[in-house]
Amino acid sequence: MPKAQLFITCLGDQFYTATLQNVTHLLERLGVELTFPHDQTCCGQPLFNNGFEDKTRPVASNFIRAFAKSDAPIIAPSGSCVSMVKHHYPSLFKEGTPAHALAVDISSRTFEFTEYLVNVLKVTDVGAVYPHKVTYHASCHYLRELGLKTEVKTLLNNVQGLELVQLNEEETCCGFGGAFTVTYPEVSRSMMENKVKNIIASDADTVVTCEPGCLMNVAGGLHKAGSSIRAIHIVDLLSSKEELA
Amino acid sequence: MSQDTHPYIGFEKYSEHVPPSIPLAVQQATSRFVGGRAARVAELPQWEQLRQLGSDIRQHTIENMDVYLTRLEEKVVASGGHVHWVETAEEARRIVLQIAQENNVKHVVKSKSMATEEIDLNHALGAAGIESLETDLGEYIIQLAGTGPSHIIVPAVHLKKEEIAVLFSEKLDINAQTDPIELARIAREVLREKFLNADMGISGGNFLIAETGTLVMVTNEGNGRMCTTMPELHVAVVGIDKVIPDWESLTVFLKLLARSATGQKLSTYTQFITGPRRADGEFGPKEFHLVLLDNGRSKILKDPIGRDVLKLFAAVPVRMFAPCIKTWAALRMAHLSRVPSGRSFRRKCLAHKLPANCRLLPRSAVRVPMFALSRFQSQQFSVTFAAVLRKAMRLRCQLFQFPFERPQILHPLHLPKTGFTDWVRVCCRSSIHSSAKIIGYQICLIRLIGGQRFDRFHHLVRDSENGGICALPKKRNLPDDQPCDRQHSPFFRAHRSISSEPAS
Numbered sequence: 177m178p179k180a181q182l183f184i185t186c187l188g189d190q191f192y193t194a195t196l197q198n199v200t201h202l203l204e205r206l207g208v209e210l211t212f213p214h215d216q217t218c219c220g221q222p223l224f225n226n227g228f229e230d231k232t233r234p235v236a237s238n239f240i241r242a243f244a245k246s247d248a249p250i251i252a253p254s255g256s257c258v259s260m261v262k263h264h265y266p267s268l269f270k271e272g273t274p275a276h277a278l279a280v281d282i283s284s285r286t287f288e289f290t291e292y293l294v295n296v297l298k299v300t301d302v303g304a305v306y307p308h309k310v311t312y313h314a315s316c317h318y319l320r321e322l323g324l325k326t327e328v329k330t331l332l333n334n335v336q337g338l339e340l341v342q343l344n345e346e347e348t349c350c351g352f353g354g355a356f357t358v359t360y361p362e363v364s365r366s367m368m369e370n371k372v373k374n375i376i377a378s379d380a381d382t383v384v385t386c387e388p389g390c391l392m393n394v395a396g397g398l399h400k401a402g403s404s405i406r407a408i409h410i411v412d413l414l415s416s417k418e419e420l421a
Numbered sequence: 422m423s424q425d426t427h428p429y430i431g432f433e434k435y436s437e438h439v440p441p442s443i444p445l446a447v448q449q450a451t452s453r454f455v456g457g458r459a460a461r462v463a464e465l466p467q468w469e470q471l472r473q474l475g476s477d478i479r480q481h482t483i484e485n486m487d488v489y490l491t492r493l494e495e496k497v498v499a500s501g502g503h504v505h506w507v508e509t510a511e512e513a514r515r516i517v518l519q520i521a522q523e524n525n526v527k528h529v530v531k532s533k534s535m536a537t538e539e540i541d542l543n544h545a546l547g548a549a550g551i552e553s554l555e556t557d558l559g560e561y562i563i564q565l566a567g568t569g570p571s572h573i574i575v576p577a578v579h580l581k582k583e584e585i586a587v588l589f590s591e592k593l594d595i596n597a598q599t600d601p602i603e604l605a606r607i608a609r610e611v612l613r614e615k616f617l618n619a620d621m622g623i624s625g626g627n628f629l630i631a632e633t634g635t636l637v638m639v640t641n642e643g644n645g646r647m648c649t650t651m652p653e654l655h656v657a658v659v660g661i662d663k664v665i666p667d668w669e670s671l672t673v674f675l676k677l678l679a680r681s682a683t684g685q686k687l688s689t690y691t692q693f694i695t696g697p698r699r700a701d702g703e704f705g706p707k708e709f710h711l712v713l714l715d716n717g718r719s720k721i722l723k724d725p726i727g728r729d730v731l732k733l734f735a736a737v738p739v740r741m742f743a744p745c746i747k748t749w750a751a752l753r754m755a756h757l758s759r760v761p762s763g764r765s766f767r768r769k770c771l772a773h774k775l776p777a778n779c780r781l782l783p784r785s786a787v788r789v790p791m792f793a794l795s796r797f798q799s800q801q802f803s804v805t806f807a808a809v810l811r812k813a814m815r816l817r818c819q820l821f822q823f824p825f826e827r828p829q830i831l832h833p834l835h836l837p838k839t840g841f842t843d844w845v846r847v848c849c850r851s852s853i854h855s856s857a858k859i860i861g862y863q864i865c866l867i868r869l870i871g872g873q874r875f876d877r878f879h880h881l882v883r884d885s886e887n888g889g890i891c892a893l894p895k896k897r898n899l900p901d902d903q904p905c906d907r908q909h910s911p912f913f914r915a916h917r918s919i920s921s922e923p924a925s
Contacts, residue, residue, distance in 0.1 A: 238850075
């Protein structure tokens with residue numbers, strides 16, 4: 177029985193609890209023994225992205241401590257948090273030190289949810305049913321830092337009843353970017369508006385993404401635009417058992 | 422001005438003045454770059470190899486820069502040109518002014534050049550009573566309007582054709598129609614007259630070929646060719662990083678450049694200038710001066726990562742930083758370059774207060790190492806978009822790691838440092854994390870909802886009124902849906918008892 181540890185991430189914890197619960201149900205249905213290290217907090221990405229490298233180190237150490245207790249893979253339904261752990265943790269510690277070795281170990285077994293499903297568990301069909309026209313927004317970190325592109329499409333194509341429509345400028349940023357939104361709200365919003373315009377033009381009734389941050393931004397944008405298009409996380413879509421009409 | 426005097430530009434305080442209509446219009450206007458690059462790249466199956474080859478050539482040139490620059494000087498002088506080595510921007514301005522004054526120059530025509538923007542040449546010329554006219558159509562329009570560019574690729578993109586017609590009518594004392602072709606005709610007529618009467622042409626350069634001492638310029642409007650052939654005097658201000666070994670290397674860069682920058686196979690004009698005209702009756706200027714600009718570049722060469730960044734900037738269009746930016750725009754994942762906001766890095770914009778409708782592209786951290794390693798603009802850009810850049814850049818380079826490996830050169834970000842310190846404390850102790858973070862998020866949310874600037878996040882609060890801060894739309898038909906509950910801990914605590922957690 178494969179084991180895994182759940183990394184809940186800040187946004188997931190705060191805004192997308194239901195999504196996290198779906199991760200749990202889904203992975204357990206697939207026979208994964210999922211655990212939840214209770215000492216986990218933030219991965220330190222906000223600090224790191226804003227140039228506070230020294231301050232990131234203790235937060236990263238805390239994360240590593242929490243997850244190093246088990247040697248099971250670490251799963252999170254968020255590309256940017258995974259990317260932080262995967263790509264930047266080793267750079268935080270001096271090479272040759274035990275802390276660095278530990279960081280490399282942790283980073284090597286941290287996976288994004290869809291990445292874990294498709295590339296580790298080799299599951300491409302989770303038995304989901306979702307009879308809707310769906311379009312996909314590729315998140316920046318998920319796509320570019322983790323290099324995940326086909327995984328999510330494979331999963332979506334295997335959802336029963338789902339019709340995947342291409343989003344114009346699919347890989348263009350939605351403008352969220354964490355602290356970027358706070359510092360540059362107007363730039364961020366104009367990027368979001370462009371994204372929402374494309375989503376509406378796609379004629380889909382659902383937009384799916386793998387990133388809670390993008391989801392927050394896009395869902396808010398769609399809501400502001402008075403659109404009835406649903407913005408949901410890939411996990412929630414894959415957990416769907418909606419009956420075929 | 423020494424590189425240490427480059428001021429920190431707080432883009433965030435300018436970005437709030439962007440009229441809502443402009444960013445979207447610009448994004449739409451520039452979206453044609455998006456498909457263009459992808460299509461051109463797809464035509465070349467060896468694209469990635471070409472990028473690597475370009476990168477290798479740059480690496481080699483940078484490592485042997487002294488050799489190539491010396492060779493370049495020899496060849497330029499042998500072909501009858503003059504070479505001026507300048508270390509600082511101030512020195513560069515002085516040299517150009519000196520050349521102009523010695524030749525009694527009154528009117529200058531300029532082709533678009535980032536090197537001259539970098540040294541703020543127009544103001545120096547203006548102060549000396551010399552008229553300096555930008556001849557790129559977009560640049561001409563904004564110079565006429567007396568404002569700065571709103572976008573790095575398309576400087577006048579924020580102006581509608583109606584506005585341009587009004588501008589032309591006012592400034593040129595004619596009755597201009599709003600027809601774009603007509604407007605272009607008017608500009609062409611005015612500019613043609615200026616080209617014929619100019620005493621001196623100033624340009625930048627895309628490449629300097631050491632093998633033959635040739636200056637290479639790629640342009641689309643043809644104004645660059647007019648600037649460098651009509652007047653009797655041609656001064657090219659080019660960064661030392663533009664040198665390449667030979668013509669064979671050039672073929673690699675020319676394949677990459679236009680495809681990356683504008684989605685063209687080749688720019689409309691590719692000019693090769695080797696010295697001044699050799700005999701009366703030949704075309705071209707009587708005198709050719711090449712101003713080789715250092716202005717901090719050699720300092721960057723000493724830094725291994727900085728060197729890599731320089732590599733990126735080395736093979737770029739006339740606008741010095743345009744390649745990455747243009748590539749942003751060109752690539753489908755490009756975004757920032759398509760949103761005008763903040764301010765341009767251009768010196769002239771720093772010197773002038775810009776009207777509210779002319780906010781400029783916020784420049785990423787990328788440009789800054791070029792000017793001063795010690796003054797990063799904002800890491801948010803670099804981190805958020807570095808990965809985009811890495812893929813999009815014409816040449817492969819380590820730019821991506823740059824901000825991470827040089828954290829000390831970053832400007833402390835504009836978010837309160839104290840908040841970060843508290844966050845570290847909270848995150849390091851899981852016992853207080855659970856409760857503290859909830860308060861933290863509430864505070865963040867209150868800040869986020871504090872104004873219309875963040876109105877797209879209002880729905881998060883709306884949901885919170887009904888028991889839980891949750892961004893998920895309420896009416897979801899997902900069977901496994903559970904009520905939004907921000908108290909994750911009980912769920913996971915309960916869950917933990919089911920799935921055995923390893924001993925902690």
